[in-house]
Amino acid sequence: MTKSELKKRIDVAAGRVPADVVIKNAKVIDVYSGTVIEGDIAISDGYIAGVGTYEGEIVHDAKGRFAAPGFIDSHIHIESSYLTPEELGKILVPHGATTIIADPHEIANIKGLEALDYMMNAASETALDIKFMLSPCVPATTFEHAGACITSEDISVELKKKRVLGIAEFMNFPGVFLAMDSTLDSLLAAHDAGVHIDGHCPGLSGLNLNAYVSAGISTDHECTTVENMQEKISRGMYILMRRGSACQDLDVLLGGVTPENISRCLLCSDDLQPRTVFETGHLDNHLRICVKHGIKPVEAIRMATLNAAACFGLSDRGAIAPGLRADIVLLDDLTEFRVAQVYIEGELIAENGKYLPNVIRCDSSAMESSFHVKDFSKQKLKLNLKSDFVKVIDIRPGGIVTGKGTAHVKVGDDGDFKRDEAVDIVKLAVVERHQNTGNVAVAFLRGYGIKSGAVALSIAHDSHNIITAGVSDEEIAFAVETLVAQGGGVVLVKDGKVLESMPLPIGGIMSNQSGEWVDEKLDSLHKIAHKELGVSENVEPLMTLCFMALPVIPELKLTDMGLFDVTVFDFTAIEA
């Protein structure tokens, strides 16, 4: 801020000078007091000068609408939308988001800190203010191969640049509570820089939770029960109540919000696909749900604004008050939270669901050519089972936690699995794609429902190797080969033919197309997966597979190095 800007802001606030922009006749949401104030909002150089009676050069008439602070999504992975930051901004802002706290760990797993450069450049092309966190767990664990590695030295160097808000979700939570050496170095780098550290600790409780929090980790977005949420709040954590495309914990967690603990509760989406935004919205939908669950409207808005600002130390936003960024959402009502207009830094950015600025997409060429798959062949999918009693990964629809199941399967003379069409168990495979290791790991998946063909994706949290499931080694191998040839994305195959595909050239995980294009493509992929391949209707055919390789979410997962038991945090034999 320059001296003349400060002087002007004060002069505008005091009414001595007209504002640049005034939003008149608003019912201003006061998140500090839980009340609503009628008045005008005066804006000077993109910042709020005052709330009261004001005149200005540009006048917007709120016509008695509610004016809320811009919504802050406290935790999101942009890459999960398959969209670039520019395109995601275009679809989120019309729903009231003005700030998102982004963890770019998907693309960081592919391209390391070079990906952070790309994401930040791309973010500068959207009006949405994207604050980045630095992913500390790249790769998520030492039990898989990713395209990049971010070391504690990298973290230390990067934090000195002060371009990130802090450390993103510390997913290797056993590494923290077991005080493993490599995690200590990363934690110390964060401590030395004095930055915020986000957590990720599904189900963690008791002394291990104490240990995790004692390391300075201050949030969790993985709560699924009220009990766990309340224990974590008691230990000092902020709870980022999640509702995204795959994980929807918000409804349950609202049962644990009290007047005393609400200031420790925030809203986030974590992973969000365009369809979810188009059909149900973003944080506007979270707010609808909060109010339906009995949270007072202004308190709900506080969770989406001031609480998030407090948690992340964003002292320049989170409320409509003098001196803060003029990030303002005009709402028709406080039950449906219909967003009429969105202002960012005082500028009208979205109106009636439409993002107004032209989207100029940033150059993403440095993020392309991410496939390095050596010597893949159908032979690598073969199993040599020592027993017909095996471990199976049990899908639990609607979440990303899997069950550690067992089953008796048919085994051929060659020791390989023989699929029984009457039993919903198929091969799941992970094919390493970054480092030419030639790694291929195979496990059993139950509950996916696939009845013909195969599905393959290069989106597989967090290392984003190729993950694939299918009814035969032939179908799986064809799917993998097709996927590699198209440079990543998604393919659905059946009987040696490609039924549908979605190329994702940016790191193999993000599209260079619009939200609408991605949504239509996904819709087609979903329909074909269910109708032509027979994937169960209660299972999201793509995202379900995306999380099968994530060895920090219980219970049983598959990395390119083998079957992984998250409950003991080690590899395990496929035989039960």
Add this chain to the structure above:
Amino acid sequence: MTKSELKKRIDVAAGRVPADVVIKNAKVIDVYSGTVIEGDIAISDGYIAGVGTYEGEIVHDAKGRFAAPGFIDSHIHIESSYLTPEELGKILVPHGATTIIADPHEIANIKGLEALDYMMNAASETALDIKFMLSPCVPATTFEHAGACITSEDISVELKKKRVLGIAEFMNFPGVFLAMDSTLDSLLAAHDAGVHIDGHCPGLSGLNLNAYVSAGISTDHECTTVENMQEKISRGMYILMRRGSACQDLDVLLGGVTPENISRCLLCSDDLQPRTVFETGHLDNHLRICVKHGIKPVEAIRMATLNAAACFGLSDRGAIAPGLRADIVLLDDLTEFRVAQVYIEGELIAENGKYLPNVIRCDSSAMESSFHVKDFSKQKLKLNLKSDFVKVIDIRPGGIVTGKGTAHVKVGDDGDFKRDEAVDIVKLAVVERHQNTGNVAVAFLRGYGIKSGAVALSIAHDSHNIITAGVSDEEIAFAVETLVAQGGGVVLVKDGKVLESMPLPIGGIMSNQSGEWVDEKLDSLHKIAHKELGVSENVEPLMTLCFMALPVIPELKLTDMGLFDVTVFDFTAIEA
């Protein structure tokens, strides 16, 4: 923190290694949730590792007592206690204070940044954690002479050292809302450093309040009404609810605390004398009052702990949770808040009202010899009134705001005031003592009640010139001369004799004696002032005078340069 400290803390938290210290069998106050948890508190290297079931090398049995986070006084001037930081720590910690946010602007007005060095050195000799703010208004205004001047350049340089938390109360609030050039420079220095700025804006409201807050000022401790408090909260300010020796707004303001705005409310004492601490306590008394006014005990404690930590960005304290400083108060109950033990960084510092460590006092010689009074004589007290209808400063007992009154007084042939024994109006004088200016200013004071002799002090906020009131020029002049000769402090004189005195060698405002000594001395001074000099019983004889020279508190004040009307922020004639 070193790597081995981090590892040990995590290991202790996880229960793998015994704690250094365990406080067993506590009812742990959970300020995050508004609840109480039974358990042990494990401590590692002065930090809390966990709350649960723990063993340790040193075991303290809480015997079922409540364990609260250490109390944080969010705004205090150490100098107002007349004690050094070491001695103040000794009397505050037994009442549960473990952190105070100190604004050293009294001594800074005398010795500038050299005083900050002294105060910080002295603070290192007490277990109480004293966080200093940098006083931006030294002198408070340009309408008086102080012993030092802290410029915006000084502020900029000092903030780069990162040894202060932020900018202390920005008392020149008209300078801010009028966007005066010199205040803009100081504000910008704070903005550039990204630090917190405390406010001070009694009665400020409407557009001028917007203007003040728009400059980035985030607290106020000068609210005296619920309406003003709630307006300031709506504008984004934290409200530091004050109860000190002179100003007691807490009781009134508690009427404005709601479940929605309580997280914006903090507790402070501002100015505190030893007697108040000995008789009623410190924040333990604030908590008693809060609970008597219907605030839930844990919420009251939250105002004294977590809210203050959040307001000042002290992310290492404010709750009993893993990773935070082990600043813990054991309380017998949650109505009287009797403090049984106080731990600071895991060490037992006070027990049953007694501060346990030996107090080693830091060298204060650099703060002595602060008197530079040129050419003072009785003649300078003479008035040359143009009218017998004059302005009088009306004392309002129990506060520091004065009334702007008028009166008809008797005037002699020489134009000077002739005191009427039947009328409670006397001369008040301010004698400049820092820069040998020879300035002496005289005004009328009503409501003090003095019937004989004179009182003189070298404590006169904020410039700390000599302030004196008495029944005749002779008595006043003798009091001033006596005070200069003793190097500052307080003197009471009558009929040319010194009835009582308290030397304050440190800057003329602080004692080098203990709290008990100061308290006894003050008691004697108060008794003699009331009994021998006739000062009204409803008026605090010394502190009342201390605030008569503070030109940032409405309505009428007296500086060494003349009578000052705070409501128009300019000098005014003595004639009405």
